Amino acid sequence: MPSISHLIEEFIRTFPFFLKPLLLTFELTFASVLVGTVIGLFIALLKVSRFSLAQMIANVYITVIRGTPLIVQIFVLYFGFYKVVDLGQFWSAALALAVHSGAYIAEIFRGAIQSIDKGQMEAGLSLGMSPAQTMRRIILPQALKRSIPPLGNQFILSLKESSLAAFIAMDELFSMARRLSAETFDEMTFFLIVAVYYLVIVMLFTYLVNKLEKRLAKGD
Amino acid sequence: MSGKHEMIRVRNLKKSFGEVEVLKDINLEVNKGEVVVLIGASGSGKSTLIRCINFLEIKNGGEILIEGNSIDPKKDDLSKIRQKVGMVFQHFNLFPHKTVLENVIEAPLIVRKANREEAKKEAMQLLKKVGLEEKANVYPSSLSGGQKQRVAIARALAMKPEIMLFDEPTSALDPELVGEVLETMKQLAKEGMTMIIVTHEMGFAKEVADWVAFMDSGRILELAAPEDIFNSPKEDRTREFLMRVL
Numbered sequence: 001m002p003s004i005s006h007l008i009e010e011f012i013r014t015f016p017f018f019l020k021p022l023l024l025t026f027e028l029t030f031a032s033v034l035v036g037t038v039i040g041l042f043i044a045l046l047k048v049s050r051f052s053l054a055q056m057i058a059n060v061y062i063t064v065i066r067g068t069p070l071i072v073q074i075f076v077l078y079f080g081f082y083k084v085v086d087l088g089q090f091w092s093a094a095l096a097l098a099v100h101s102g103a104y105i106a107e108i109f110r111g112a113i114q115s116i117d118k119g120q121m122e123a124g125l126s127l128g129m130s131p132a133q134t135m136r137r138i139i140l141p142q143a144l145k146r147s148i149p150p151l152g153n154q155f156i157l158s159l160k161e162s163s164l165a166a167f168i169a170m171d172e173l174f175s176m177a178r179r180l181s182a183e184t185f186d187e188m189t190f191f192l193i194v195a196v197y198y199l200v201i202v203m204l205f206t207y208l209v210n211k212l213e214k215r216l217a218k219g220d
Numbered sequence: 221m222s223g224k225h226e227m228i229r230v231r232n233l234k235k236s237f238g239e240v241e242v243l244k245d246i247n248l249e250v251n252k253g254e255v256v257v258l259i260g261a262s263g264s265g266k267s268t269l270i271r272c273i274n275f276l277e278i279k280n281g282g283e284i285l286i287e288g289n290s291i292d293p294k295k296d297d298l299s300k301i302r303q304k305v306g307m308v309f310q311h312f313n314l315f316p317h318k319t320v321l322e323n324v325i326e327a328p329l330i331v332r333k334a335n336r337e338e339a340k341k342e343a344m345q346l347l348k349k350v351g352l353e354e355k356a357n358v359y360p361s362s363l364s365g366g367q368k369q370r371v372a373i374a375r376a377l378a379m380k381p382e383i384m385l386f387d388e389p390t391s392a393l394d395p396e397l398v399g400e401v402l403e404t405m406k407q408l409a410k411e412g413m414t415m416i417i418v419t420h421e422m423g424f425a426k427e428v429a430d431w432v433a434f435m436d437s438g439r440i441l442e443l444a445a446p447e448d449i450f451n452s453p454k455e456d457r458t459r460e461f462l463m464r465v466l
Contacts, residue, residue, distance in 0.1 A: 125276065
């Protein structure tokens, strides 16, 4: 076990090396959560629609994506899919993460949409609004608000899962930790250091989500 | 039938939920300016009947005519029909993420594509009418039940409906808040609004209704003027029901 002072020394010494990977981890996470949210919303709307074909498509998507490991999905996109379109490292990883989290985000949105009292849809319809107008103007704004806590959770998961991009040679946080530990044979030190990076980001993010939740709760 | 303008006609209406037959062969006619009150035990089909008239429930048989036109919910534009037929719900169903004013102008803006300023002006007049213009900018969560229901009435009126349906509008209210909602409804009746009202408020029915329909297990058992229903009911079931509630 490395001593605390050694850990701190190494943390400070290698800090400049971690800056670019840190940024890349952020970029990967934000890109994947953003695209994943769009995918998730679309799949959730298919799932709550009246049309059985749409429901089926959503169910197949969720079943396949949730039923296979993320690392396999990343490899399929990076090593397999490039024959069709070469996405490159970043978008292979970001899209795999997005497609993956999209399945979970779809379930978050579906749950939130279905948790809205059905009287809201009826009120919209009774005023002459179409089902789509009522969904967009009445149901979704309320459902999205309810989705924020579980979405924050999903963001944290995506952030940590982005470490898998190291396996397609992306220079994000975990990749840098692996490189430094291979160069110095001081594995424990650098894996602990990278753990601290993730932990601090997650704690910061949790704090921000909590603040956001409190602010949104004011309207209730 | 001279001078009578038929607004709603229900012919041989049938509705089932799964195996349960909730409405069996309902016939009802409502003319312009009439107030029809539906009474009966819970489960007798009153709410289902008015929900069918607004197509929130889709009939299994029979016919619903709005101003003489038979409506096919699969083919006709239900939005157009619902604009003519306003509805007030037991649990208000106000939009909690919108202020009182936003609740009222939502449908005029989105459905009727009304001008925002004009919609606001009309909404303020409606809120004044239900006595809540000073609440225009608050969220529904800060209103009492009676105030919520009056906002819901204003919201429905904003679409300028020709018919108003009330589904137990005072059943979810504390007793001391019932009066203010009934007062608003009486005012509407006086102005000549055509209304179908499901209620347990027998005093209100006596005072305001042109016709009272007593429903029992999916049928309209008796339809008569309020004084006849309340003073000399023809059916035993009607008498039994009234004995229990009066």
